[in-house]
Amino acid sequence: MRLYGKYFMIHLKSIMEYKTSFFFTCLGQFLVSFNVFLGVYFMFQRFSHVEGFTYNEVLLCFSITLMEFSLAEAFARGFDLFPSMIRQGEFDRIMVRPRNEIFQVLGAHIEFTRIGRFLQAIVMFIWGFSVSNVHWTLPKILTVILMIAGGSVVFSGLFLLYASICFFTLEGLEFMNIFTDGAREYGKYPVCIYGKHILFLCTFVVPYALIQYYPLLYVLGRGKTYYALLPVAACLFLFPCLLFWKIGVRHYTSCGS
Amino acid sequence: MIKVEHVCKTYKVSKRNAGFSSALKALFHKEYELIHALDDVSFTISEGEMVGYIGPNGAGKSSTIKILSGILTPEEGICQIDGLTPWKNRIQHVKNIGVVFGQRTQLWWDVPVLDSFELLKEIYRIDPLTYRRNLEHLSHMLNLSELLKTPVRQLSLGQRMRCEIAASLLHNPKILFLDEPTIGLDAVSKLAVRDFILQLNKEKNITVILTTHDMQDIEALTNRVILIGKGKVLLDGTLEDIRKDFDSTEEALAQFYRSHQI
Amino acid sequence: MRKYLAFFRLRFSMDLQYRAAAFAGILTQFVWGAMEILMFRAFYQADPSAFPMSLEATASYVWMQQAFLALFMAWMMDNDIFDSIANGNIAYELCRPINIYRMWFARSLAGRLAKALLRSLPILLTALFLPAPYGLMLPVSLDAFLLSFLTLLLGTGVTVSFCMLVYMATFFTISPMGIRIIAVSGVEFLSGAVIPLPFFPDGIRHILELLPFASMQNVPLRIYSGDLAGAAMWQAVFLQVFWLIALTLLGEFLNMLAMKRVTLQGG
Numbered sequence: 174m175r176l177y178g179k180y181f182m183i184h185l186k187s188i189m190e191y192k193t194s195f196f197f198t199c200l201g202q203f204l205v206s207f208n209v210f211l212g213v214y215f216m217f218q219r220f221s222h223v224e225g226f227t228y229n230e231v232l233l234c235f236s237i238t239l240m241e242f243s244l245a246e247a248f249a250r251g252f253d254l255f256p257s258m259i260r261q262g263e264f265d266r267i268m269v270r271p272r273n274e275i276f277q278v279l280g281a282h283i284e285f286t287r288i289g290r291f292l293q294a295i296v297m298f299i300w301g302f303s304v305s306n307v308h309w310t311l312p313k314i315l316t317v318i319l320m321i322a323g324g325s326v327v328f329s330g331l332f333l334l335y336a337s338i339c340f341f342t343l344e345g346l347e348f349m350n351i352f353t354d355g356a357r358e359y360g361k362y363p364v365c366i367y368g369k370h371i372l373f374l375c376t377f378v379v380p381y382a383l384i385q386y387y388p389l390l391y392v393l394g395r396g397k398t399y400y401a402l403l404p405v406a407a408c409l410f411l412f413p414c415l416l417f418w419k420i421g422v423r424h425y426t427s428c429g430s
Numbered sequence: 431m432i433k434v435e436h437v438c439k440t441y442k443v444s445k446r447n448a449g450f451s452s453a454l455k456a457l458f459h460k461e462y463e464l465i466h467a468l469d470d471v472s473f474t475i476s477e478g479e480m481v482g483y484i485g486p487n488g489a490g491k492s493s494t495i496k497i498l499s500g501i502l503t504p505e506e507g508i509c510q511i512d513g514l515t516p517w518k519n520r521i522q523h524v525k526n527i528g529v530v531f532g533q534r535t536q537l538w539w540d541v542p543v544l545d546s547f548e549l550l551k552e553i554y555r556i557d558p559l560t561y562r563r564n565l566e567h568l569s570h571m572l573n574l575s576e577l578l579k580t581p582v583r584q585l586s587l588g589q590r591m592r593c594e595i596a597a598s599l600l601h602n603p604k605i606l607f608l609d610e611p612t613i614g615l616d617a618v619s620k621l622a623v624r625d626f627i628l629q630l631n632k633e634k635n636i637t638v639i640l641t642t643h644d645m646q647d648i649e650a651l652t653n654r655v656i657l658i659g660k661g662k663v664l665l666d667g668t669l670e671d672i673r674k675d676f677d678s679t680e681e682a683l684a685q686f687y688r689s690h691q692i
Numbered sequence: 693m694r695k696y697l698a699f700f701r702l703r704f705s706m707d708l709q710y711r712a713a714a715f716a717g718i719l720t721q722f723v724w725g726a727m728e729i730l731m732f733r734a735f736y737q738a739d740p741s742a743f744p745m746s747l748e749a750t751a752s753y754v755w756m757q758q759a760f761l762a763l764f765m766a767w768m769m770d771n772d773i774f775d776s777i778a779n780g781n782i783a784y785e786l787c788r789p790i791n792i793y794r795m796w797f798a799r800s801l802a803g804r805l806a807k808a809l810l811r812s813l814p815i816l817l818t819a820l821f822l823p824a825p826y827g828l829m830l831p832v833s834l835d836a837f838l839l840s841f842l843t844l845l846l847g848t849g850v851t852v853s854f855c856m857l858v859y860m861a862t863f864f865t866i867s868p869m870g871i872r873i874i875a876v877s878g879v880e881f882l883s884g885a886v887i888p889l890p891f892f893p894d895g896i897r898h899i900l901e902l903l904p905f906a907s908m909q910n911v912p913l914r915i916y917s918g919d920l921a922g923a924a925m926w927q928a929v930f931l932q933v934f935w936l937i938a939l940t941l942l943g944e945f946l947n948m949l950a951m952k953r954v955t956l957q958g959g
Binding site for chain 1: 531554
Binding site for chain 3: 193194198201204207208211212215216218219220222223224346347348350351355359362366367368371
């Protein structure tokens with residue numbers, strides 16, 4: 174933990190060297206997801222509800238997904254940049270140090286600019302929170318916290334998976350974007366609107382529904398009680414990802430001299 | 431100290447020809463080629479030795495260093511360093527080694543050198559007393575005191591290399607791997623680096639394994655030379671064994687490469 | 693002309709080499725498109741009467757959009773160009789007997805066409821065989837098909853010439869990043885990349901359709917699906933031509949100013 178603190182401070186110091194660039198990247202992050210928000214907004218100017226969800230409820234869903242994603246992205250950013258870490262031999266350096274590799278990759282990049290996206294998620298959440306008809310109780314608030322924590326874990330697992338693939342391909346596979354950026358993008362609506370098949374995939378293959386749709390139903394007072402605990406089950410997703418990473422490290426073939 | 435027996439490492443490399451039509455062809459059918467980077471390599475190095483590990487580009491130097499430092503896992507062979515197998519006991523093993531890759535940096539680009547050092551202190555769990563003593567000692571020997579407060583991107587290559595070497599030694603490693611440590615340095619910096627390595631070996635009895643293309647590095651630093659070509663050890667002996675009747679080591683080496691067609 | 697063609701060939705064979713990346717990209721866009729259509733379906737089912745296009749036309753819009761993504765995405769700018777302005781490598785280019793604006797224009801155009809050529813066909817073919825209303829419709833008529841092809845090229849031209857304005861603007865600012873970010877996210881939204889323009893409220897939409905952003909992907913995609921036809925269509929085509937000329941002229945003008953500046957300041 175102390176080591177992570179050190180990494181954190183170094184990144185903070187580095188960023189302070191490039192204040193304007195930092196500001197604009199934050200702004201960019203904000204605008205990109207603001208566009209998505211506007212898209213939702215204009216859709217609901219035309220339609221009053223979708224699959225039984227109102228605008229306010231979708232807003233709640235969108236903001237929670239966005240928070241999950243931006244947290245994971247801020248801290249697990251090292252995995253996102255992993256192809257370039259391999260290409261530039263940064264991973265060799267990590268391997269010659271007496272610490273866990275995953276931990277070092279996490280420390281190698283911490284992305285403060287994701288605060289732009291996170292801030293927007295918070296504003297949207299507060300807005301959605303205040304206008305929603307939800308009767309907030311302690312269990313419901315805890316469920317939301319659980320969703321955010323579980324969601325960050327699932328997204329981090331996906332980033333880890335993306336990085337593990339690089340051991341074999343040496344370049345990032347654009348395909349994985351579907352599961353990370355794509356999930357963020359389409360997680361703006363509750364997963365059920367995409368139909369039964371997608372909901373099935375998102376429950377049993379990649380557990381998006383467990384961190385979004387089901388617990389959301391509970392929070393909105395429409396779901397069973399045990400739905401509130403599903404984000405915990407979603408965390409199991411991390412284990413196969415870790416296993417895949419271990420295999421990848423053994424297969425690692427470095428790069429050039 | 432270091433024992434390497436029958437180590438083999440192969441890579442699968444995709445073949446690609448230039449040109450438009452072959453690019454199109456490669457889209458549907460890709461040809462692979464197996465490259466034997468290391469083919470039955472064996473040697474032993476004892477404690478406190480300084481060994482030059484040389485060979486032409488692509489001979490397998492880097493692969494060896496990477497196996498010895500626990501980065502790569504070979505397909506076959508045994509490697510024991512201080513009783514540990516690098517790729518199996520990675521974390522235990524790397525506590526005892528220091529690695530300098532001459533063409534890469536381990537320092538953080540935008541912050542003062544000292545911040546990178548402090549981070550290494552945490553990574554290697556160096557206790558404060560040892561850290562302070564080593565830091566003082568190293569900055570005295572390498573003349574770093576002026577540089578420690580400067581962000582790395584403002585350092586010259588020679589200054590940076592001195593800091594890189596110091597960074598690899600903060601945790602008192604028993605073995606130091608130097609991968610082309612003098613590449614691109616000016617004459618003064620080269621001499622400074624060489625002097626320091628000699629002194630370090632004398633004082634602390636650190637085992638040093640050095641890869642380089644600079645024969646003067648080898649002449650100045652090592653007695654023993656391991657020459658590798660096409661993944662095989664071609665010669666394990668002294669510099670004189672290579673030089674024989676030639677005037678310069680460089681010429682002798684070029685002749686040697688030619689006669690072995692590497 | 694031949695030297696600009698050389699850029700194109702180089703670019704195309706460079707992109708061809710990354711086989712895995714191309715396959716992965718196609719698959720990505722395919723899934724992306726499918727999710728988009730499923731989302732529109734949900735809204736369609738919620739209230740068919742509020743849906744401004746037919747579901748078939750929307751699906752075709754989405755598939756065409758995914759297939760030709762590379763032609764219209766504003767964020768696909770060439771980082772080399774930004775870097776060469778920032779670090780002064782631009783001096784190299786100035787030594788060559790070539791107009792910088794046109795060279796970069798050719799280079800950007802080549803990059804986009806090469807990417808799209810490689811990726812569009814598999815997506816379009818697969819989408820054609822999907823069942824209605826989720827698949828790509830056959831074009832409503834030969835005229836619509838030809839015209840959508842023509843406007844596709846015009847739209848690409850408008851996109852590139854807009855991006856050129858952003859490159860040119862970097863000559864005049866200290867921090868090009870800001871302009872770039874705002875321009876990119878503006879284009880994204882106003883061109884109908886987030887939601888197609890017909891889904892905007894009518895008042896806003898009438899204004900948007902006059903802006904250069906509507907001349908990018910909006911026109912060809914909607915002509916293909918038959919959503920844009922008749923007088924409105926011809927007006928849109930006319931606007932495309934107008935914006936292409938206007939943006940290019942403005943770009944060339946900025947280029948001239950920039951070159952004066954660079955040579956005056958000595959790089």
